[in-house]
Amino acid sequence: MRKKLLISTGGGDAPGLNAVIFAVVTSATRKGWEVYGSRAGYGGLLDRDDLVRLIPEDVEGILSQGGTILGSTNKGNPFCKPVENLAGEIQIVDISDKILDNFNRMGFFCHIAVGGDGSLDIAHRFAQKGMPVIGVPKTIDNDLEATDRTFGFDTAVSTATDALDKLHSTAKSHDRVMVVEVMGRDSGWIALYSGISGGADIILIPEIPFKIESIYAKISDNELHNKHYSIVVVAEGARAEDGEVISKGQGEMGRSEVILGGVGEWVADQIRQRLKKDTRSLVLGHLQRGGSPTTFDRLLALRFGTAAVRLAEQGVFDHMVALASSTMTAVPIAEAIRHRKKVDLESDKVRTARDIGICLGD
């Protein structure tokens, strides 16, 4: 009988997910294994309808497509799932045993779980209960210490840079300040990369609490040098040094100044009021998660996928595939999800930003 492999994708969308699935299905099939995809996270282990047999014909052409053919909607944590009982009350139940049981009953020898730190944490807990799990990291924010890069990030940065390219001409034609808010709740990777590549004047990242005065100074300095427009890139997690900026939706905390439009809108407001410059803000939002993955992300996702299948062959479970320099490695999942990667302020990229005159808000 042929070996049976399960693959699932969990959590947020990232360009390259389909390339991972493509790689797993084609390479595992070539090893003589059968591959099954679980829709909606662990859904395929609860409902047969959410389990789908995948052969190479099924994945033909998906390599270049955004999204995931498996649907990554997280149907919650199986270890503490809210369930409505007969009395209509919500109870938290642990359905992990049932899932593990189904996994074994269906005869899978391995589960490749593609997901962010939440999904990987769940995968690790299943591994501890005996499920042979291999993780594939998925974070568009590139904020995982254990791997040099994650797929999706290059595409997100490209989309953001492309938007900045587009805004340059309109900003310049109208002597405007354009403030663009990009993804990055905890780390400024997308803001930093797209800002440098997109010719930003100012880049605000969570790693550097910003002084609003530095922003005014940079824009004024531009004016002095006959550059009457400025581009500001703001990571959604960027914050002012004096804590003045509070995040969207925190109105209930009793602060008078609630940022309804996010930090980008707040920064734009400040500039507008103080410098009397025509200032517009834009939130890129979900555009950054969509679209066909870049070549870089496709290749990285394919490498992750084939590496995961090789780990499955070698029986190295409870590990996550990772990129170290230019080599594929395996890192224990528990360890991998422990450390987030922040922008290193001493790194060459940050220095490059400063050298070409970009203001980082400090």
Added chain:
Amino acid sequence: MRKKLLISTGGGDAPGLNAVIFAVVTSATRKGWEVYGSRAGYGGLLDRDDLVRLIPEDVEGILSQGGTILGSTNKGNPFCKPVENLAGEIQIVDISDKILDNFNRMGFFCHIAVGGDGSLDIAHRFAQKGMPVIGVPKTIDNDLEATDRTFGFDTAVSTATDALDKLHSTAKSHDRVMVVEVMGRDSGWIALYSGISGGADIILIPEIPFKIESIYAKISDNELHNKHYSIVVVAEGARAEDGEVISKGQGEMGRSEVILGGVGEWVADQIRQRLKKDTRSLVLGHLQRGGSPTTFDRLLALRFGTAAVRLAEQGVFDHMVALASSTMTAVPIAEAIRHRKKVDLESDKVRTARDIGICLGD
């Protein structure tokens, strides 16, 4: 002595402005004329520094670039310009005589004014005072009755469609409703074209006051047909039939429900509350004005530019170049700016939208 031609660009940014300039400079130079560009609208007729001689070498390569090398920032209406007097008071003065005087003194025989209806109205008033003016229409919204098409529109639609393409994968992967607000304060052209091309389920345009219940019904119908995500495209000027939606910034009118995020955010809120669907909204904003013009817009802009130069040669002033079917024509400016073009609800495009199942909110 060689004849001297003046060109200016006024008002908002639109992809193709540089192609018009390119066409005017190259074709006028080939007729043996000298071309001068006026920066900042009529600025070049007030300040020599804002007047720039343009030869073909200066415009090499600008054809494919967004924005305008002349800067289109409107420095206000010369017929009623706010000026600060010595006492620090703001007075409204008419500086049109001075501008006309400078125009004549510098020896220009024609002024090609590229602009929206505001700029064209000013151009017409100068024409009435004796300035030989030729207008080139510029409205990214494509809402001018006098011409079949305006440049910039195809690029704006392409940018919006591209965004919709990107959002499909993420909406589908997460069973989400995505609401995208596009340009169109008075007409729904961009929303209609991009919505149809981008595979939207629902398109809301100013020409059709929408019933929020129709939107709920369409999304629910999608669910019934196993399509668990929906894409909603909303023109910024779309309004609910019962007038419930009021526009951003109209809070002073005493309505309790001010839409801080625009109509798109309002629609998203309603869907979220009523259908309990994960719903996200996005405002494309200035992205739609930026970027390299599409082939269609480049060609149209070049045709407008050369046609304007031909009108100048023929001495047909106070007219605007226009596209009628596939021919260039000339329309009196006064007449041209009088009629806005709304989406014709009986047109083939609207019928196409309905035929393929798109809900138009009615």
Added chain:
Amino acid sequence: MRKKLLISTGGGDAPGLNAVIFAVVTSATRKGWEVYGSRAGYGGLLDRDDLVRLIPEDVEGILSQGGTILGSTNKGNPFCKPVENLAGEIQIVDISDKILDNFNRMGFFCHIAVGGDGSLDIAHRFAQKGMPVIGVPKTIDNDLEATDRTFGFDTAVSTATDALDKLHSTAKSHDRVMVVEVMGRDSGWIALYSGISGGADIILIPEIPFKIESIYAKISDNELHNKHYSIVVVAEGARAEDGEVISKGQGEMGRSEVILGGVGEWVADQIRQRLKKDTRSLVLGHLQRGGSPTTFDRLLALRFGTAAVRLAEQGVFDHMVALASSTMTAVPIAEAIRHRKKVDLESDKVRTARDIGICLGD
């Protein structure tokens, strides 16, 4: 019983084919009809395996994709099909009766045939035999007199223009002449549109037999004006005035100078030899047929598709849908395929090319 509609796509590939299929399937289904797609042209009427039931779920998302889900490979003309007999000899047989018979037996009430003039001619012959046929024109070359535009053309032009944009920087950096051969065997539409939009210096089209001396003169004139690079766009069907250029593969005609690389390579060779300029040539080829259709082509294809379904409803057969100004019309197929559309040398577009200084080889 529900009415059954057949759709087929024939001949060469064109971006927008899938959008036509999308429009036909969704709009016909909404009328309560069943839609079937015939793979490989009329293949579905010969082999049940090549007939596929299409419901809206099947066409979800194909609107933005190039190619055709039905496969357009022409399996030959059913009216004179080469068939190998038992003796191994090739015989020409007429299998049209069999196809018509199957069409009727399966109970189809209408066949929407999407194709070029070859496919439409066959469709017309079937119509004459009694098959209720509606044609949808498909020619990437835009060379059909009966319709203002065909889908695929705008995408092809965009791809060619994009290539020209890319070549500018490298041509300029190296003081090179770049010769780009684009599609257009009989008409110069793609060359003309992409050449104007892409900033070409010289455009050679079949409608204007070119003088090689005019090409040399333009390149030399560029040098005089300090422009040390030139871009030449050549339609594959362009020919020298003195008939010196003969087409690829016509070596058997006894000419010594056979163009192995096509007319573009020939032109490049002449320039290289005569002007001693570093000259490179490139054939864009099939790139022009691929990729996601532009917004313009998507919209046009969708309009064609829904218009065809409306004609089916009205029972207007043996007609082809067409675009006249901005309206959908129906033209008798026999008439539609009779006239090819050549570039009108007196048209505004040609004049624009000349006005901005483009050499058209004459």
Added chain:
Amino acid sequence: MRKKLLISTGGGDAPGLNAVIFAVVTSATRKGWEVYGSRAGYGGLLDRDDLVRLIPEDVEGILSQGGTILGSTNKGNPFCKPVENLAGEIQIVDISDKILDNFNRMGFFCHIAVGGDGSLDIAHRFAQKGMPVIGVPKTIDNDLEATDRTFGFDTAVSTATDALDKLHSTAKSHDRVMVVEVMGRDSGWIALYSGISGGADIILIPEIPFKIESIYAKISDNELHNKHYSIVVVAEGARAEDGEVISKGQGEMGRSEVILGGVGEWVADQIRQRLKKDTRSLVLGHLQRGGSPTTFDRLLALRFGTAAVRLAEQGVFDHMVALASSTMTAVPIAEAIRHRKKVDLESDKVRTARDIGICLGD
């Protein structure tokens, strides 16, 4: 007096050159230095007209543009330059002393030479004569051992992948084999990366002499699996194992089978003849060198540029900037240009290609 820095770009075009110039000009100006650009390689040291002062305003916006504002046309090797004497004979002369002399006379303290191995070799020879030179590597082929990556490569790969994406739909719609020849005379990096990312079935690289029979086998195997089209990516330097393929233009060597169209055309011919499949070939050529650099290449080019300026400050001459893992380093030029980087056949990327079923011709 302010320190004066010279920058030059030499050899072939690569996306990112302008980003290097941008970084050098902005970061050096911020150190209080004056920057001069030398047009046409060392031309600025021979002719004052080819020397241009560069201030930040001059490089605004060039970061995102392809090509080089300095013109990279190599006007030959100054150490052995062919010069015509009065008698009309060509003599080889060494003008390096004159160049060095001018360099010193103009008071430059450092020369940043951006170029390929040819240009870097010349730079090193100048360094040995006493010119303080810093090298910035430029090879679109990514074939330099001394640095992990070079700019331009990611853009070239993206362009090639984009072309493959476009060809998929047309290949599939017509059951065709498409053979695409990409850059890579000595190494298969572009072919390998674009082929994997672009969903190729077969990738032929110089590092693996190919067996034509393997190609036939893979295409036939595709047919067996109901995939009636195949995509073949061929590096221009790929060769058949038995030496049957000889390069373009080597006809004089007496071989009967000269490949007029390059190895791609040859492979296409073989497939066409042997398998009777409709097979088309395409040479991407200079498209790969053009266009706006990707985010990756922009960032890398900016890092190289600022790193070079930092080396200039530190006085580390006769060295080339390089990327090692994620850090900028300096490598002696002489050493750097000695080793070409071939595709490592044991690398993870090659294994990935094999794992997902790509035939590498062996």
